[in-house]
Amino acid sequence: MESVLLRNGKTVPEVCRILKREMKRIEMDENMQNGSGYKRYHIHAEKAGDVDKWPSRFKVDVKRSGLAKLIVGEVFHYGLKNKDVILSRPCMYGVFSGPVGGFMPREEHCVGCLRCTTEFPDFVRVSHNPARRSLGDSYFDFRVVDSVSYEAESGLVPVKGAGYRGKFGGEGWDGMWTDMSEIVRPTRDGIHGREFISTVVDIGARPNFLMFDEGGKPMGRTPQVFQIPLPIVFDRAPKSVANEKVWRILAETAEELQSLAVIPLGAVLQFNLESDFVVPLVKASEADALKVLSKAPRLIEMDGWDEGLFRAIHDLFPESLVALRIPYTSAKELIKFSKKGLRVFHLTANYHGQDAKGNFVLDLIREAHKAFVEAGIRQEVTLIGSGGMIHAEHVPKAILCGLDAVGMDTAAIVALQGRFKGECLDAETAQFNLPGKLSMKWGVQRLVNLAASWRDQLLEIMGAMGLREVRRLRGEMGRAMFMKELERDAFAGVVGYEPGK
Numbered sequence: 001m002e003s004v005l006l007r008n009g010k011t012v013p014e015v016c017r018i019l020k021r022e023m024k025r026i027e028m029d030e031n032m033q034n035g036s037g038y039k040r041y042h043i044h045a046e047k048a049g050d051v052d053k054w055p056s057r058f059k060v061d062v063k064r065s066g067l068a069k070l071i072v073g074e075v076f077h078y079g080l081k082n083k084d085v086i087l088s089r090p091c092m093y094g095v096f097s098g099p100v101g102g103f104m105p106r107e108e109h110c111v112g113c114l115r116c117t118t119e120f121p122d123f124v125r126v127s128h129n130p131a132r133r134s135l136g137d138s139y140f141d142f143r144v145v146d147s148v149s150y151e152a153e154s155g156l157v158p159v160k161g162a163g164y165r166g167k168f169g170g171e172g173w174d175g176m177w178t179d180m181s182e183i184v185r186p187t188r189d190g191i192h193g194r195e196f197i198s199t200v201v202d203i204g205a206r207p208n209f210l211m212f213d214e215g216g217k218p219m220g221r222t223p224q225v226f227q228i229p230l231p232i233v234f235d236r237a238p239k240s241v242a243n244e245k246v247w248r249i250l251a252e253t254a255e256e257l258q259s260l261a262v263i264p265l266g267a268v269l270q271f272n273l274e275s276d277f278v279v280p281l282v283k284a285s286e287a288d289a290l291k292v293l294s295k296a297p298r299l300i301e302m303d304g305w306d307e308g309l310f311r312a313i314h315d316l317f318p319e320s321l322v323a324l325r326i327p328y329t330s331a332k333e334l335i336k337f338s339k340k341g342l343r344v345f346h347l348t349a350n351y352h353g354q355d356a357k358g359n360f361v362l363d364l365i366r367e368a369h370k371a372f373v374e375a376g377i378r379q380e381v382t383l384i385g386s387g388g389m390i391h392a393e394h395v396p397k398a399i400l401c402g403l404d405a406v407g408m409d410t411a412a413i414v415a416l417q418g419r420f421k422g423e424c425l426d427a428e429t430a431q432f433n434l435p436g437k438l439s440m441k442w443g444v445q446r447l448v449n450l451a452a453s454w455r456d457q458l459l460e461i462m463g464a465m466g467l468r469e470v471r472r473l474r475g476e477m478g479r480a481m482f483m484k485e486l487e488r489d490a491f492a493g494v495v496g497y498e499p500g501k
């Protein structure tokens, strides 16, 4: 069906998508005319189960003789009428409820509650499945894969019923905590929808002040911004999975969420992906290809700095915003670029959240943010960052450190059940395997679910901080605490304390 071309050169699904978009627009226009233009932003999550069978989280080993003895005892106690109950014991999650009960445990249902092994230590043993660990790499480890796949499947927030048993501090993101002491009624209600917490962010350039001529008309620089209702954009997919289906999934998800997807210009043109929600990523050598675009994109991303390309974009699409995609760099360099007229920066680290010198993204974001604060132009620029942000909690932490919006990269691939092949460090070299049964509808729903879950977790954290707008979270360092600093304050001078350890 995808290959059938209509007379206008578009495929049937493309025409359906355009119609859907137009209907949405008409509905919004009608609402505006009726005076009911306000519509609360809502992400529609819906269960989207796995299409690829992943190794179960746990291995459940049962000694058959012990189990047989238990069942015989149960039969004497309850009688044969309660066969289903007898065969399902001792697991309430259905691991022992298959056609032959615990003789063939259904490990995929095991949640690791350890009830069985606690009650019957003689014949049940539950352990981690080593095959499950191979789903991620050293940074995106299997625990994160578990969280992300649960979020993408359900759209819900993962809850650890038995309480958090991990560490309360550590390296990287774990060395930063957030201050939740400002919990107040209106923002608490915001989490449950009785009040509203805004997750809208501005993308673009906002001058520090406006100037007006004698007639009251604005003169000089005026704001050039648009808004997206979520501080999450989809970053370009790694090369190993960059195919038509993946680009379409990213473009359609961005449209569904009214967010943005960064897609190389070649793919945008080849697969007809132009829309308000797609950001073409352009190399210096592709300046001429830009002429093929049918309308000005809201945002165009330059893949590295090139004076000629910058000028070409301005000449062709003066109304488009231009973002510069570069690895995190020094304050001096960033200010130099801003003096050239750039106002949107997409700063990148590798998939493990590090720059070429091994600095971690959390510190890199703070440096970039500080550079613009000290230059007095932080309000004038937009900072988007990607690389190393793989957990829902990394979004508020990155925004606290100074980003306006976060680029989602490997998390989106894991949501689509992509498997890591070895260590995955960057878009050029990382190797992922996507499931053969990947379909558009399923893929879009998985990413929508992931975004819904991450947004809910963002609302949760903002609610606890007493903030009603994600724009106020940006750079709000008063709500951030760093483990090393707190330890230094508490233990400096105490025998045995080693700074930085």
Ligand code: SF4
Pocket: 058, 060, 090, 091, 092, 093, 094, 095, 109, 110, 111, 112, 113, 114, 115, 116, 117, 126
């Ligand atoms: S650990 Fe819990 S969920 Fe897993 S088999 Fe045992 S009782 Fe069932």
